[in-house]
Amino acid sequence: MNENKETQILESLDLELRRGTIVLSVLSQLKQPQYGYSLVVLLEDKGFKIDPGTLYPLLRRLEKQELLNSHWDTEGTKPRKYYVLSDMGNSIYSKLTEQWLDVVKKINYLIRSEKDE
Amino acid sequence: MNENKETQILESLDLELRRGTIVLSVLSQLKQPQYGYSLVVLLEDKGFKIDPGTLYPLLRRLEKQELLNSHWDTEGTKPRKYYVLSDMGNSIYSKLTEQWLDVVKKINYLIRSEKDE
DNA sequence: TATCATACTGTACGGCACACACTATTGTCA
DNA sequence: TGACAATAGTGTGTGCCGTACAGTATGATA
Known part of the structure; x- marks a missing residue:
């Protein structure tokens, strides 16, 4: 019971920790x-799970802020942005x-200075 | 003009970056x-500016989640929690x-793997 | 004693950004 | 044809921070 609570708090703190790094990891x-979709797979391979429902709006936001350019590729079987x-x-x-x-x-x-004492 | 925009975006990204680390730095x-107040000063000394209006609610939240214990010291000139x-x-x-x-x-x-190419 | 600065704690509100849970479309393969 | 993978998108809720503001007590100063 208390275990669960602790786990839950940890998860949400971990979430917060990764939050700010998402943009950085995407840009990288x-x-x-x-x-x-390829980004989702690529990042997952490198240890970063990112929900598609998080990534797509993020990409659009970054494009709107002009950090990204985009183009549609309609050559292949499916249109990809x-x-x-x-x-x-x-x-x-x-x-x-x-x-x-x-x-x-x-x-x-x-973290370290606290450990040295 | 464009400089300003870039600066502004950077600031908000930086903010996001530090966000998740606030709890960690406070706990440490x-x-x-x-x-x-002593925490504000202490963290500022070590390079972390944190707004009091951010810290106080945070401390109370952490106490509510039972990560922190608290007591009032009413001995000194002013009551301190x-x-x-x-x-x-x-x-x-x-x-x-x-x-x-x-x-x-x-x-x-x-970051590194992208630099190696 | 009136006033002013400073130490110190607290609250209200707005906005941003993510997670989650959807919808929609197309291609593929059994 | 029906199910599943690939691919893009939207809408909603929630949490959390920053900003701004309020409030109290103390000590200094005049």
């Missing part, structure tokens, strides 16, 4: 064009990466 | 009892730390 895979980093997307991605590394450094410091 | 400082990790809080904190390290590892892998 879009130097090469990808379509939604490919997304790729725009110039601004590239710029933001590299800056966001720096911020990420900064956050990691600081958190690790907090 | 609560092996020793702290009151709200001290918070400290509960047993469950301790347990969750250490598990959350592991999850954090896992996320870091995966993200770093994503």
Whole structure:
């Protein structure tokens, strides 16, 4: 009973932890064009499960913010919408990466300094 | 103009990035009892600005979830509410730390693997 | 004693972003 | 043909943070 509660809290905290990193992980895979479904598979392969219902709206938002360009490929059997980093997307991605590394450094410091005592 | 837009997007992404880490950073400082204001100062010293209006509700939420215990100190000049990790809080904190390290590892892998090509 | 700054805690509200649970379409293969 | 995979999309609910504001007590100052 208490176990369940703890597990549940942990899950939601873990969710929160991954939340902010979603954009970063998506951007990191879009130097090469990808379509939604391929991204889901690709990220899952690398350890990131992302719900399609989360990813699709995200891609559209990022396109609207002009971090991504997109085009439809109607050649193949099925129409696919490919997304790729725009110039601004590239710029933001590299800056966001720096911020990420900064956050990691600081958190690790907090975690470690508490362990040293 | 475009600079502003990019800056603005970066800021909100950065915000999102730190969001999930707030709980972790707060928990990491609560092996020793702290009151709200001292936490704000402590975290700021270590590079984490956190708005009091963010922290106070957070502390109460964590207490309600029983990750923290609290008591009022009415001895001093002003009443202060001290918070400290509960047993469950301790347990969750250490598990959350592991999850954090896992996320870091995966993200770093994503970032790095894209750079290697 | 009136007033002002500062330490300290608290509440209300808005907005954003994700998860989840759907719908819809097309192709494929049994 | 019927079921399932691939692919894209939408709508709703919920949680959480930031911003802004309110409130109290203390000590200083004049």
